[in-house]
Amino acid sequence: MSAIKPVNQKAWWLVLPVVVCVAFSAVLPLMTVVNYSLQDIISPERRVFVGTEWFSAVMRDEELHGALLRQLGFSLAVLAVEIPLGIMLALSMPARGWQASAVLVVVALSLLIPWNVVGTIWQIFGRADIGLLGATLQKMGFDYSYTGNATHAWITVLTMDVWHWTPLVALLCYAGLRSIPDAYYQAARIDGASKFAVFRYIQLPKMRGVLMIAVLLRFMDSFMIYTEPFVLTGGGPGNATTFLSEYLTQKAVGQFDVGPAAAFSLIYFLIILLFCFILYNWMQRVGAAKQEGIEHE
């Protein structure tokens, strides 16, 4: 988005199909949820309008605050590990030849496994008696148990997520890297630029677009993580791995009342929206400032 784009209101016609599609499958259901969140539904026939009562109840919920903090910590850890690792992987993946194809397929494999299977496999994989990971750690002298020790459980969930989702970052960055014309590298070689300078001033700015998609996707998806920790640890031990969506589901299923659950979902959505908005604007500004800096040099 370098130059100024011409104004053309007719472009709306091109966007219209997308708006219709997404509105049909997102806005309508969302309106239903808003509707529920304002009512006490005792039975399908008996509903009471309660206004913002559910919202204030949810906001005061101490356990929710705990789950939110755990969630934030987890999502930040996910970003802190997966983004640098994904970039490094993308930089070290071969650019051409059969090795490139083979590495691409191998790296993408973990993305293709259904999430409940991922949890199940890690459940066995991490067991000290019959799983490779658990048994190996046990042999090395660690008293490893993801079901008994809260820290171990948390690290296992994080490792599982890194295993599962780093390929997404790596693939996006890899596609971005391959887009850089050779002329840039040649120019850098003539200037005698160091590897780091090439990364900092050529590769990183060129990856900005895909990196932004990667960061936003990983943030929102890790914020909504449900299936894998549910299958692996069930939120335990205690509530060490009870993240937000886990807690939401416990509430919604446990209480048979869609009102508070709906209010909870909306607050949940607003939290993700807020963080993504901040991230998005921050990255746009950093990127713009960086490009300006390069142009000035």
Next chain:
Amino acid sequence: MNEERFQKRRLLLACYIVFALLPIYWMVNMSFKTNEEILSSFSFFPQHFTWSNYKTIFTDPAWYSGYINSLIIVAINMTISITVALPAAYAFSRYSFIGDKHLFFWLLTNRMTPPAVFLLPFFQLYSTLGMMDTHLAVALAHLVFNVPLAVWILEGFMSGIPREIDETAYIDGYSFPRFFLTIFLPLIKAGVGVTAFFCFMFSWVELLLARTLTSVDAKPIVATMTRTVSASGMDWATLAAAGVLTIVPGAIVIWFVRHYIAKGFAMGRV
């Protein structure tokens, strides 16, 4: 140039590949064992090698129809997602219009709602429309997260194509559809390949909505897999075999689009 640096990178890649393959190896290993063997002992190779788990899947219609249903759902979803996302991404990358930035970000916000939130509303919506247990219902439901993703990724690729190409084509007398299909689309093949893979992947593994909206006729494989959890305990071996088989179609897809990903953006994103 820098031999040592090069070695370090290769080492990192090799370590990661081992890390990536170990759990998958364990799954393959489990799929050739019996349940008793999985739970009783630790072994790097199956001691009593058996094909019976795979046999179960290939002979039981409830199992293999799951794969067929999944493929139909994913195909419908990919087709719709990419067809509607292409013109929209073009509009976002080429023109500015009222509300374009807000609309662009709004699209992504639809990915920010936990799928669990949509369960009940979707159930009511598709029941009312009489579309429960059809492939189309699941494919449409999956548009919520795939269309925004497709628009975002495609927009990134399209912005990398200089606008002069469009202008030259219009001056040469190309109509918009003809220009788009014969000139523009081939230029962003890479983007379409990557987008197709991501749409495939997210729709293929989605469980919650797929399970809620189907019962028998359109039940995808991820929902069928939940059968392995029953009152008599987990059927680990069959689940592992089914897991191995779920990787296969996706691996084929990535094999086909690998050149597009490796070639990257035709012109480079600016």
